Amino acid sequence: MRGLLASKQAVVGLSLLLLFALIAIVGPYLVQDPTAFAGVPLEPPSGAHWLGTNGQGQDVLAQTIAGARMSLLVGFAVGFGVVAIGAVVGTAAGFFGGFIDDALSLLINVFLIMPGLPLMVVIAAYLPPGPVTIAWVLIFTGWAWGARVIRSQTLALRNKDFVSAAIVCGEHPLRIILWEILPNQSGLLVSSFIGATIYAIGAQVGLEFLGLGDVSQVTWGTNLYWASNDAALLTGSWWTFVPTGLCVALVGLALGLLNNAIDELSNPRLKRENAYERRMREAGVTSGGATAVLLKRRPSVPPAVDAVEALGGE
Amino acid sequence: MKFVLRRLGFYLMAAWASITLAFLIPRLMPGDPASAMFARFKGQLKPEAMDALRQAFGFSDAPLHQQYLSYLGHVLRGDLGVSISHFPASVNTVIGGALFWTLLLAGVSVVLSFGVGTALGVISAWKRDGKLDRFAPPALIFLGAFPYFWLAMLALFLLGFELGWFPLGHAYADHLTPSFSWGFIGSVLKHAILPALTIVVATLGGWMLSMRNTMISVLGEDYISLAQAKGLHSRRVMWTYAARNALLPNVTGFGMALGFVLSGSLLTEIIFSYPGQGYLLIQAVRSLDYPLIQGLFLTITLAVLGANWLVDIAYAWLDPRT
Numbered sequence: 169m170r171g172l173l174a175s176k177q178a179v180v181g182l183s184l185l186l187l188f189a190l191i192a193i194v195g196p197y198l199v200q201d202p203t204a205f206a207g208v209p210l211e212p213p214s215g216a217h218w219l220g221t222n223g224q225g226q227d228v229l230a231q232t233i234a235g236a237r238m239s240l241l242v243g244f245a246v247g248f249g250v251v252a253i254g255a256v257v258g259t260a261a262g263f264f265g266g267f268i269d270d271a272l273s274l275l276i277n278v279f280l281i282m283p284g285l286p287l288m289v290v291i292a293a294y295l296p297p298g299p300v301t302i303a304w305v306l307i308f309t310g311w312a313w314g315a316r317v318i319r320s321q322t323l324a325l326r327n328k329d330f331v332s333a334a335i336v337c338g339e340h341p342l343r344i345i346l347w348e349i350l351p352n353q354s355g356l357l358v359s360s361f362i363g364a365t366i367y368a369i370g371a372q373v374g375l376e377f378l379g380l381g382d383v384s385q386v387t388w389g390t391n392l393y394w395a396s397n398d399a400a401l402l403t404g405s406w407w408t409f410v411p412t413g414l415c416v417a418l419v420g421l422a423l424g425l426l427n428n429a430i431d432e433l434s435n436p437r438l439k440r441e442n443a444y445e446r447r448m449r450e451a452g453v454t455s456g457g458a459t460a461v462l463l464k465r466r467p468s469v470p471p472a473v474d475a476v477e478a479l480g481g482e
Numbered sequence: 483m484k485f486v487l488r489r490l491g492f493y494l495m496a497a498w499a500s501i502t503l504a505f506l507i508p509r510l511m512p513g514d515p516a517s518a519m520f521a522r523f524k525g526q527l528k529p530e531a532m533d534a535l536r537q538a539f540g541f542s543d544a545p546l547h548q549q550y551l552s553y554l555g556h557v558l559r560g561d562l563g564v565s566i567s568h569f570p571a572s573v574n575t576v577i578g579g580a581l582f583w584t585l586l587l588a589g590v591s592v593v594l595s596f597g598v599g600t601a602l603g604v605i606s607a608w609k610r611d612g613k614l615d616r617f618a619p620p621a622l623i624f625l626g627a628f629p630y631f632w633l634a635m636l637a638l639f640l641l642g643f644e645l646g647w648f649p650l651g652h653a654y655a656d657h658l659t660p661s662f663s664w665g666f667i668g669s670v671l672k673h674a675i676l677p678a679l680t681i682v683v684a685t686l687g688g689w690m691l692s693m694r695n696t697m698i699s700v701l702g703e704d705y706i707s708l709a710q711a712k713g714l715h716s717r718r719v720m721w722t723y724a725a726r727n728a729l730l731p732n733v734t735g736f737g738m739a740l741g742f743v744l745s746g747s748l749l750t751e752i753i754f755s756y757p758g759q760g761y762l763l764i765q766a767v768r769s770l771d772y773p774l775i776q777g778l779f780l781t782i783t784l785a786v787l788g789a790n791w792l793v794d795i796a797y798a799w800l801d802p803r804t
Contacts, residue, residue: 274492274495277492277496278495278496278499278500281493281496281786281787281790282496282499282500282503282783282786283782283783283786285748285749286748286760286763286778286779286782286783287503287779287783289748289763289764289767290504290507290763290767290775290776290779291507293767293775294507294508370629370630373629373632374629374630374631374749377629377631377749378749378752378764379768380767392629392631392632392635396635401635401638401639401643402643404639404643404644406639409632409635409636410636413628413629413632413635413636416627416628416629416632417624417627417628417629417632418627419627420626420627420628420629421623421624421627424623424626424627425623428623
């Protein structure tokens with residue numbers, strides 16, 4: 169966590185995320201009823217309506233803020249559901265191996281290869297519309313990717329000495345999975361969770377935009393559905409679809425930054441050197457013992473220099 | 483060769499799974515789509531058409547496994563039934579007309595995006611901390627955060643509506659009839675540029691970033707140092723030593739992306755009213771044309787499976803170890 173807070177990306181991402189969480193929790197109490205008729209339809213932004221009104225004469229600011237709640241809730245719930253299923257299926261496949269692995273891997277691969285959006289559209293078309301339906305559809309179509317990543321990580325962990333030791337001691341497989349394997353995957357689980365949440369928010373907004381959600385609810389997706397339905401493009405009323413789109417993008421960006429920061433933490437090679445570090449390295453000065461090993465040598469540095477650094481550093 | 487055959491087995495399995503899913507979805511859902519469908523269209527459908535529909539989709543009172551077998555038989559014979567909203571056209575005819583436009587739009591865009599994005603990733607990693615590497619990845623992450631269809635709407639609004647540079651929808655101008663003439667081809671191109679551009683811009687970042695990150699890992703390998711120590715031309719080291727080896731994850735991703743772009747093109751087609759599979763699918767959903775929905779889902783899935791199999795063959799060729 170401390171390492172995470174040292175990263176500028178992570179701090180920006182976390183703050184943005186907290187801001188939106190705050191908006192989602194308290195925001196709806198602060199604005200007027202988003203479904204109430206507030207003014208002339210398609211009124212541009214003004215003092216009375218900061219972001220104007222939509223095609224039904226509803227306040228766009230109120231709709232954008234109220235929409236955050238359901239959209240984020242569904243996003244995070246789906247993210248959690250996807251990772252939970254991915255963790256169960258992935259660890260089971262990786263840990264037990266043999267027939268169980270073959271069967272589960274086949275299932276994972278079949279789900280991975282099925283085109284998600286058409287499948288979602290088809291399923292959502294048959295089910296009664298609503299946020300819960302959307303959440304189930306997204307979990308059903310989205311769990312496979314996480315399961316695959318977690319499976320390969322479990323395979324790597326299974327060959328580690330401490331797991332072998334636990335197996336030899338006769339520990340129950342469930343205990344080994346829960347206490348030995350899962351805690352060692354926490355970074356991966358968090359990163360899968362963030363990835364799944366990004367996917368869920370985007371896909372949910374997409375499905376609702378297509379009119380497959382409950383269009384009487386106020387969410388970011390239905391906001392965009394109504395904007396498009398009321399021919400916002402042809403009337404040039406950009407304020408009906410720009411704010412919601414920006415919010416979705418900012419949440420996606422915040423989660424993306426956070427994920428990047430976690431990636432860099434677990435794979436320091438991806439980290440961008442800052443100007444100071446680069447100047448120091450070019451001058452042949454390394455800042456400490458650890459960096460010579462962690463910062464992978466780059467091809468521009470002749471191997472000999474690195475060897476000397478490694479010797480001196482260690 | 484063994485690898486390719488084994489994968490073929492997997493794809494047959496996946497195809498069977500999706501055919502079964504298309505059979506199960508309407509039957510597992512609450513309510514009865516078959517009777518809803520018949521109730522809705524009773525006045526408009528002739529009895530013979532109703533029987534054909536029942537037959538093709540096994541919507542009958544027979545036990546489930548019998549319905550399933552008759553459904554499988556029809557699908558294997560390529561009989562997808564009769565479309566309700568385009569009655570009396572068969573689902574095959576309706577889908578056939580749309581398939582061409584989707585393949586044209588999505589096919590060209592995904593290849594373009596993959597090629598340009600991967601090349602940018604290679605250059606970005608090679609000139610680490612150069613101008614491209616400094617500005618492109620964050621900008622692309624930012625662009626990638628927007629919902630795709632929203633970017634497409636914005637592009638349509640600004641470039642199509644406000645500036646009038648591009649047509650607002652459809653695959654070609656309304657007054658033209660399809661023919662093999664310059665006027666028609668020009669019109670098709672003009673209508674395809676903006677949708678294709680939005681797909682490329684929205685997906686470019688993923689290719690570039692994944693290529694960049696793999697390339698950075700590969701550049702740390704000893705054989706790259708060796709190649710450089712041998713005094714090989716840096717362009718040769720960059721493309722044939724580093725990029726070729728860093729390409730594998732991207733090729734895998736390419737296979738997955740064919741699925742994504744077919745689904746991505748679903749939203750594209752809806753926003754630009756482009757008469758492809760996706761546009762057809764959403765119209766079928768809106769008019770509760772169940773046979774067409776199932777047929778479309780099947781063709782989209784089978785197309786993705788086929789494309790992935792081709793990518794697998796390419797993979798076996800790139801990486802002799804498999």
